[in-house]
Amino acid sequence: MARENAQKLEDGTELVPVRKPMDWTIVVLRVVAFLATVSATVVMAINKETKSIVVATVGTTPLSVTLTAKFHHTPANVYFVIANGFASFHNLFMMAVHFFGDHTFKDKGLQLVIVAILDMTNVALLSSGDGAATFMAQLGKKGNSHARWNKICDKFEKFCDHAGGAIIASYIGLLLLLVITVLSIVKLLKRN
């Protein structure tokens, strides 16, 4: 087992801290996951499209209606932004814990448990945000003939494209966070 601070043993020899290669894998994965979730949050939060649609023609002047599509029109997208925000903050917090927490926690076991539990919680949170936004986007793209809900993506193409991009970025972040969770749990189990 590696200790972060050099410790003097009874016979005067010193134990020098050794960085295991697995630590850097998790850090790199966390950085990429952080970038993915942050980009998903930002792209969905600034998602807006305004379109003027000609509704009727009175004489020679066309009457047009200005319609706006904003992300917060659907609670699912609002929850998506919130969940991705939480996941980004979690990734940032975990990177800080990794770099600075080794000196704070006297007992590494507790740190591993907290990291594993928080990772698992954020996987569940992020997956729920993704699921809601994906199926809401599917409804917007295909509509639902049984419920007589018309699709909206043919009118607001840019809005749908941006939302789709944000959802894909969030799925990448989710996949990476799942890999990180598995690695954290393996680390926790190896400690036994």
Next chain:
Amino acid sequence: MTQTRRIFTFVLRLLALAATVSATIVMVTSHDSTRVLNLTFKAKFSDSPTFMYFVIVEAIVSGYNLIILLLSSKGSLWRIVIILDVVAALLLTSSMSAALAIGQVAKKGNTHAGWLPICGQVSKFCNHVNGALVAGILAAIFYYVLNLFTLYNALNPLFVVKPS
């Protein structure tokens, strides 16, 4: 001490199995049709891909849970089970929240998109979906508590001698 832990885990898994199975069954049996002024409104769970996804995920997790319950005597697979539990919690939360989102549109509609609520016409269908969603939420909560408990237990064998 280990016996209590094992019993608690077993009970949690049993509750989660009951919740996922009831969610699947209640969602599959949800259908309604009304006639209003020569127009027939029919609603079935298979009309929406979201509810299909919900049923499929709940069925998969029920099957997985059943297999794990039957195999719980064998101790060699417990590491893979922990990781598969995390994946199951992921699937459960995603299906539950997707169905919640679509259910919210069905109940309240969405004025910006021009989508009218349908729960007024097919109220029996909506109540069924409501029940299935409650069961789905309970299943997700049970699985989350199970995961927490498993991860908390993974550390306990270490505290044989408390560090001073």
